[in-house]
Amino acid sequence: MAEIHEIDFYKGALWAADILVSTSHCVGANDEVRDILEHIPNLYSIVMQTPETEVHDLRLYADKEFPLGMNADYSSISIAPLKDFFEIFPMLDQSIDSIAAEVDSWGVIAKTSAGKSDLLIAGLLTEESAQVYAQSLSKQLELQRKK
Structure with a gap:
């Protein structure tokens, strides 16, 4: 019988929470996911x-x-x-001032190795708060590359 370590159990709980949030179409699933996450030390x-x-x-x-x-x-x-909370606004050489009225919120995006834009964080109220998250995730990405 395989030995299961505590960390493997918690990784499994994360996996289950991910499956729940990514396959559920009801808003209540987020509350259930948060309940799962609260119990992971x-x-x-x-x-x-x-x-x-x-x-x-x-x-x-x-x-x-x-x-x-x-x-x-x-x-x-x-x-x-972002517009409509999750849709990346296509800038197309426009200044932010010219589209400000259409911007609903800000997000953090990542460019994948395939060149695709991937939304990592959505719904931030200001450009400055988005920048804080982007800088933190950029530092983590740099540390991953060094390993």
Whole structure:
């Protein structure tokens, strides 16, 4: 019989929370996911030991404070204006002043190694708060690359 360590149990709980949030279409699922996350000791440490693919949706929908998970396939992290909460506003060489009335919120995006923009955090009220999160995640990404 395989030996299960405590950290593996908590990684499994994160995986289950991710499945719940990414497959559920009801708002109540976020409350259930938060209940699961509340019971994981050293949550952010466990998140950093879990693949990014299993924590991405949790960061986006349940806890914007989540650090990057392991093996994040990102080349860079930056901020972007959002419309309709989750849609990255296409800048197309426009200044932010020219589109300010259409911007609903700010987000943190990552450029994947394939060149695609991936939304990591949504719903931030100011450009400055988005920048704080982007800088923190950029530092984590840099540390991952050094390993």
